[in-house]
Amino acid sequence: MTEYKVSYAPPTGKPLGTNLTFKICTKIVIPLLNAVGKKQWRGGDNIPKSGKVIIASNHVSYLDVLFFAHFLFRNGRAPRFIGKEGVFKVPVIGKILLAAGQIPVMRESKDAAKALEHAIKLLEAGHCLGVYPEGTLTRDPDGWPMVAKTGLARLAIITHAPVIPVAQWGSQIVMPTYEKKIKLFPRTPIKMLAGKPLDLSPWYGKENDPEALREATAFVMRELTNLVEELRGEKRPVEIFDPHNSDLPRTGNFKKAKKK
Numbered sequence: 001m002t003e004y005k006v007s008y009a010p011p012t013g014k015p016l017g018t019n020l021t022f023k024i025c026t027k028i029v030i031p032l033l034n035a036v037g038k039k040q041w042r043g044g045d046n047i048p049k050s051g052k053v054i055i056a057s058n059h060v061s062y063l064d065v066l067f068f069a070h071f072l073f074r075n076g077r078a079p080r081f082i083g084k085e086g087v088f089k090v091p092v093i094g095k096i097l098l099a100a101g102q103i104p105v106m107r108e109s110k111d112a113a114k115a116l117e118h119a120i121k122l123l124e125a126g127h128c129l130g131v132y133p134e135g136t137l138t139r140d141p142d143g144w145p146m147v148a149k150t151g152l153a154r155l156a157i158i159t160h161a162p163v164i165p166v167a168q169w170g171s172q173i174v175m176p177t178y179e180k181k182i183k184l185f186p187r188t189p190i191k192m193l194a195g196k197p198l199d200l201s202p203w204y205g206k207e208n209d210p211e212a213l214r215e216a217t218a219f220v221m222r223e224l225t226n227l228v229e230e231l232r233g234e235k236r237p238v239e240i241f242d243p244h245n246s247d248l249p250r251t252g253n254f255k256k257a258k259k260k
Contacts, residue, residue, distance in 0.1 A: 004088065004104055008121040010235040016050055017078030017127055021099035026073060033070055035143045036174050043166075043194030044075035052161045053195075054081065056152055056220055058228055059132040061171040062180065068130055068168065071192045077128035082115045116155060123159045131155075133220060137177055140241040144226045147242040149259070153216035155170045162197040163220060167227030191231045198223055205206040 011017035047055070054079075065081060067133055072079045081102050086093035088104040098104075103122070105115040122129055133148035140146050156163050170190040174183050198220060206212035225236050 004098060006098075006103055006118065007101060008125050009124045011078070013078065013126050015073050015076045015078045017080065017101070018073075019078075019099075019101060020098060022078050022101065025096065025100060026070075030070055030073075031064060033066055033190075036182065036187060037067065037170065037190035038185055039192075040170075040189050041071060041074075041192045043192075044071070046194040046196055047072060047075040047077060047128075048162065048164075049076045050126070052126055052129075052159060054123070054129050054130050054131055054152065054156055054159075054161050054163045054260050055166055056133050056163055056224060057138055057166045057168055059134055059137050060143045060169075060177050060226060061137070061175045062178075063175045063182075064132075064168060065130070067171050067190050067192070068166070071166065071168075071194075071237040072128060072130065075194075079128045079130040080122050080200075081130045082118055116151065119155050120159060123155070123161050129155075129161075133217065133224075138241070139238075139243055139246065142237070142242070143172060143177065144236050145221055145228060146215050147240055147244065148221050150210075150213035150217045152220060153203065153213045156200045157203050157205070157213075157216065160201075160204065162199060164197055165195040165220065165224040165227055167191075167193045167195075167224060167231050169228065169231040193227045194232055195223060197225050 005257040013023070034109045047053070054070060057064070062128060069081075070081055082105050083102055084098070085104040094252065103115075103118045119129055125180055131152050133152040134146055135149045135151070138144065138146050152163070155161070168191065170188050175181065200216055200219070203212050229236055
């Protein structure tokens with residue numbers, strides 16, 4: 001098993017959490033994002049400028065994390081993400097991600113619990129942690145948020161970190177869900193909307209109670225989906241897609257798997 005050198009040093013720099021590698025990457029990536037997307041961003045004032053915070057977003061495209069990081073960076077925080085180990089094994093890119101402070105973890109394995117340990121240490125150090133509660137791209141056929149995993153709720157309950165929901169919409173037009181082809185022209189509106197901090201205090205002390213974790217997770221996802229409704233100008237479906245009741249694989253490109 002690969003051993004990674006992970007840093008839990010308190011965040012420094014401006015935006016807070018920026019290191020040299022992170023800053024160099026933004027100089028390269030942000031102009032590319034601006035070339036394909038038009039920013040329509042709201043709610044940035046809800047992102048705290050310092051201190052531990054969990055930012056939770058919906059997930060519809062492989063490009064999400066770049067637009068998400070850009071949004072947070074422009075609102076004063078250089079985020080940390082816990083990503084699937086496979087990305088960190090890609091030559092050059094993996095080393096860049098590690099140097100930028102990002103954390104690898106093996107999903108759906110006995111080592112996946114280490115993600116929680118990493119996240120707690122990052123928050124204790126005062127970092128901004130970006131999280132996709134669903135754990136993978138949505139399986140909902142119309143791109144709506146689906147029933148999420150309980151990891152975010154457990155993390156928020158243990159650390160008492162504020163949770164900020166951030167809805168996004170538009171990246172799936174630039175790069176469709178589970179595809180890697182990019183639409184360059186015309187530039188696509190990239191909509192981001194940050195909500196007010198969510199109060200998870202009713203569940204504090206219940207991090208080992210499965211029902212409490214499900215309730216807290218559902219609360220976060222309801223509030224996040226409210227914001228997605230606002231961005232899309234549509235109402236969510238009555239029945240929320242639940243991957244636990246589906247025969248689709250829990251992670252990975254299920255569309256690709258179907259073709260085999």
